Amino acid sequence: MKLYIIRHCEADGQAPNASLTLAGREASRRLAKFLSDLNIELVISSPFTRAVHTIQSFVQHNNVPFKLDDRLKERVLSSEDIPDWYEKLQQTYIEKDLNFTGGESSNEATKRINELVEELKQSNYKSVAIVTHGNIMSLLLNQSQPHFGFDEWKQLSNPDVFEIDFGNEQTVVNRIWR
Secondary structure, three states: OEEEEEEOOOEOOOOOOOOEOHHHHHHHHHHHHHHOOOOOOEEEEOOOHHHHHHHHHHHHHHOOOEEEOHHHOOOOOOOOOOOOHHHHHHHHHHOOOOOOOOOOOHHHHHHHHHHHHHHHHHOOOOEEEEEEOHHHHHHHHHHHOOOOOHHHHHOOOOOEEEEEEEOOOOEEEEEOOO
16 A cells, blocks of 8 residues: 655644645645646545645545544644743654643654554555644654654655555655655
8 A cells, every 4th residue: 555645735823723825725736736646545634724725626626535534633742832842842752752731742643643554554545645744744754764753854845745655565655745
């Protein structure tokens, strides 16, 4: 099975209902064209508005089945305001069980995304796209590429697309968005 992991396009904030910016809407149209030759059989998205709007054009123009899944939503680092959130986030890539007040550790977030991926690997689908957020994307990629961490997360674009090919003997990961 091939799994396409898509990070949402540029948005005007981090809230669950944050909309795409003008540049984000334009990028979602380019993304729809980019994805149309990949024979994607199913799209599963984070319920956050920016993720849904990122893939909406592709789904509508290609008549691809679409589902929402809470396991793809962005990780909450803390329910409290953390002025040094950037440093705290970096720390969670090293200490994967580190948990801030009201937040989710890297291991907890990885567990939920892996549950979905394992379900998909057991399905009859040959090609599925999931639409998520940068932190969740990086944690998933870290499962196949242990070097993929905080520095690689910083280099992700909006949007971004990686292909994971769960082939016969080994898993192959490629960044395919240019």
